Amino acid sequence: MSEIFVYGVSGETLSTACLRQLTACVAVVVSKRFAPLLPADSPRRIAIAPVDEMLSQVAESLKTGDVTVLASGDPLFFGIGRRLVDRFGTGGITFFPAVSAMQLACARFKLPWDDLPFLSLHGRSKDDLAGSILPHRKVMLFTDHRNSPDRIAAALLQTLRHYGDERRLATIRVQVAENLGTDGEKLTSGSLENIARTRFGPLNMMLVEQDLPPADQPVFGLREQEIAHSRGLITKDEVRAVILHSLRLPRRGVFWDVGGGSGSISLEAAGVAPGLSIYTIEKKQEGRDNIRKNIVRYNRWSIHLVSGEAPDVLAPLPDPDRIFIGGSGGRLPEIITDCTARLKAGGIMVASAVLASTAQLAPQLMRENRLAVRCTTLQVSRREDCGQTMRQLNPITLVIGRKILEDNDNG
Template identity: 55%
Template structure:
């Protein structure tokens, strides 16, 4: 076969287990074929050189070598540009080296089987991903999509039964089993194949079944979504104890100082009522928020606020910092609202674990904290900014009655009253 420095990659989607004549002719003209184990029987009579599609990095290296000898076909399931190998191949070889022929994706087949439009649903691929924050991500998608639908691309590890069990566990932990009863699950197995199976039920039913590795999982919410403000929850809207809550105005400045990314990891250390975590989660639905709190009463407040505001991307971490932080993923942002006398130790581990470009924000009520926090941050090479804010509120105190001479008349006069909030020092360290 003639060597061609610009040999093409024929990226072909497969739906079911049949190749049409045009695809078979293309494969027969190629020097080699990249295929998964279940696609090998479709091509073994057409090409002698068959490259396994996994592991992907090894496949890419072999593919580059085979392209020096001639064109190569890559077989992929469904639409290779929809959570498929297409993105990887485009990134490695560039668009000029690829011809792409998509087929119906498993997602499209599942929606057709369940007679469900898919232009208004969210999609999550779980292939090779950890389950740690999965339940929160799914529940957030159900809350934020207009019609409350999310399609999951599962794998052998993240199976429908395990996902359903995890959702039940999460909703039970936060006292939200009423929400569980409004969630419906549909699973399509081996779509387009002879042993195709469709299963429907609630979370409890799905959690008790087993499924073939090739499946799509559609989760939908039967209740209507209630959309509140993205930012601007009042203290009265958040469950808290004895006034122990980051005040509205201070919370707003704190969130501004954090400059939260749309996704990534955020630690809220000394979460208290969880007010900062809740607002951060509502602002950034794709952000994984870890709210660390040691006190049982405050933990109950956090659970109530997660449930009440459906901030499912907040995960309560029960324990005392800094020791409890070792089990969390490295963060892009950290807020320290309380240290319980361990400020130095907390800043030490936070500064080490913070990702480059990340921000560490400490709110200080006490003068000692305001003095020490910048010093500890500077020792770790952080760039430090300090802001001190004071807040005054004018509120109506009620009504005052006045009798007018010779007439039975009452005049309402609402009198404003000024209240002040203790000054807060906000220390921000940037890595």
Template identity: 35%
Template sequence: MITVVGTGTGAPVPEGVLAGAELVVGGRRHLDAARLPEGAERIVLGPLAPALDAMEEYVAEERRVVVLASGDPGFFGIVRALADRFGARRLDVLPGVSSVAAAFARLGLTWDDAVVVSAHGRDPRTAVHVCRAHPKVAVLTGPGAGPAELGAALAGTVPGRVLVVASALGDPGRERVERVTPAEAAAREWGAAVSVVLCLDEARVLGPARTLAGAARPAGWALPEEDFAHRDSMITKFEVRALALARLGPRIGDLVWDVGSGSGSVAVECARLGAAVSAVEKTEDGVARIRANAGAHGVDVHVVRGTAPDALRELDDPDAVFVGGGGRELAGIVAVCARRARRTVVVAMAALDRVPAARAALTDAGFDCDGVLLQSSRLAPLPGDVTRLAATNPVFLLWGVRPLAHREGVAL
């Protein structure tokens, strides 16, 4: 049997847990703080694989092993690796308070509506995109993904967020909980004692009571045009938006570009589905409409005023791109988007003449390309209590998907 003990956020190792242990495994600070049984071997955790290999002999001989871990070891912790290697039935887990729970407790906030993301040993882009898209996020930090890196990535897109940096939680002499702006976090050096970083939109941290934990899911998508402010029907129609969203596949942790955003309907819908979104729009009134629509739907959209492709240069590389404008420059814009997109590019066009060049731009970038002509007719009333079909303008929708073998470092 392997006993896994959560400690490190102020809770001592329970009395008697270490009695009779022949091998104790844990971080150096956990081992130094515990009173080990006389004669027990100890392994200081560094790389996990050698420690698991050393434990194998003890487990095979049914000798008692105790693993000391931080907080709740079943929450982004060592329990997964131990269960994979030795089987869950061999584990006796005694969880402590996770660093996430402790950090929110220090602020007096509930966290059933928080999104928790680990950046420890993982691509930090996922954590950055989640922080951009959601009002209450906890980030488990790691080398290269600490407060400074998060702050630098967020300062230009959501400068109003507050970062709460929790260090050495549970240590009476060293614990610190500091509130800083993203820019302030980026300008400082932070030690290895950082336990977790909370990224908060303080205007929205006190949400309604929840039934399901984590990020809220929208009740629907492909919303009617009337749900958005727009000019002269210049908006992606809901039939086109439905298929575009299906091909974009926006999800929590993604970054989506909406290029030639117009009313921002696609940007807002992607944000409602959990993705971080940058919307590029060249007109001042269009920028104002996008911001108003995002606010009306309670989502964050990073709006950039400028003309593509020049306006794309300073943006982070996206997972997916929707191109809804472009005019004569469309093929060049699609080519730039295709070079930088990690997964998908979707292009909507009304003009038949532009389809071949846009398709070539996708295939030349190595994408698998497909598309459809969407023609729909909506029910419309006529006098006399009868109904006719009213045709909408046909739209070509092309999409390119980067082959799996060529996607670099996609975070799942």
């Protein structure tokens, strides 16, 4: 039975074992970067990209003999190894890893990496960069041509300036390692501003470090007095807990917080599900100022503040998996109709209603838009220090709609 032998390459030479294996195989998978390292009598070459086409050619070649694959560093660490195992399984494939680019970068930066998070930015949207990078005290980034170090630094710089986080701007340190293990190896250190003005080669690793306050903030359970808000306009603690439970937030995806107010729902959602991309829509300047303060204070950079009024500003946003409607400005019919149209199949929409008229209208609108609907009314009573005096808060009705999957009309 034919086998696949995957050799990691670090530097500008092939190992003796790899050269010996090349003489016994019928084809070799190689990138343009490593093609010059092959001997003149090497077997038939298969381009490593596009990957799907490469996998098909490898499958065909295995009918006549073994195949060798040349890959950068450790093929099973953000490399081609995953795709090979997914396609061919583990039975007929052997890996010979070399030192990875990450290991070389950490060695050059003299940085222990047993506690270092790694993040691949291949294909990641610019909008998600701050939310992916800024929560970490230190993080190593695998960049690509789209998310290069200068563009990453520029995006972080723009975000921090937009939210007025001057303290963090002053503490972030960046290091970039280019062309590791080659004669063109180069190390660059600097601030976000310096890195944003520098151009780098395509083969690089990027380290971002910063001084963060102690991580003693709760993942969930912020209190009203801990969240910047104005004139008591904030979703009360107990109600916020039920809203988040009703939303059944996924680990990843898109969440719209329509009529964000202080941003309390978004803040808690970002803590519970840091992989979510959260878009908080708020039309009032006072509310947006509070949301900015809260994002900076609680390091919740997965929240994107959208200025304006729904549904007018919803069109450019990515389709949501979850929606919370905390305020409508008298435009609830438009908002629910537009939100339902954009909500992904199986997605959940929750609307809070203080007024009895809203509590009657919201479920009607959701049903008209073919959502499966249920309602919950909350009456919260508080006794400070468990004393005798009971203080009742205004009742809140939560209208919860789920977009029924097309092949499941029974919900």
